[in-house]
Amino acid sequence: MFDLDQLTADCRAALAADRPSGEVREIVARAVSDPAGVVRALGEPKKGGVQALYRSPDLTILNVLWGPKFVLMPHDHAMWAVIGVYGGREDNILWRRLPDDAHGQVEAAGAKSLATGDTIAFGAEVIHSVINPLSQVTGAIHIYGGDFFAAPRSEWDPATLHERPYDVDRAMRAFAGG
DSSP: OOOOOHHHHHHHHTTTTHHHHHHHHHHHHHHHTHHHHHHHHHOOOOSEEEEEEEEEEEEEEEEEEOTOOOEEEEEEOOOOEEEEEEESSEEEEEEEEEOOOOOOOOOEEEEEEEEEEEEEEOOOOOEEEOOSSSSSSEEEEEESSSSSTSSOOOEEEETTTTTEOHHHEEEEEEEEOO
């Protein structure tokens, strides 16, 4: 049975581990192994949005709701991240910086598709974009090893793939409309 308070306590305790992201991935894997329990606790995903479930300087827990066909531009987190999908699908395109590029451009370097019950851990250096390819809302728990909303990060313009500072407000508006 999914319990948000227990998830938060377990993740806080995992911060003391040698590899907190690995510990948190195991915690999230257990949580999303019962997708119906997550839905009972967090509610049925009905529209796109981001719900902050817990936020501190060293840990952020989000309920990320990807609207149908939603696409989010390439971005980094500047901290480790763990993603667990509890309903739908989240397709991640992985990017790498082009060497010696004055604009900080990136190129596609791989992909990882996550379906209901899947989890992944990303290191602080990972750059990815996300697509919900479905005609339904996808629900995922995202956990970050820092304050997701306050950390200076980068995003890449979807048309030019030039690097720019991450704009949290723009991203949240996109989620609300998606």
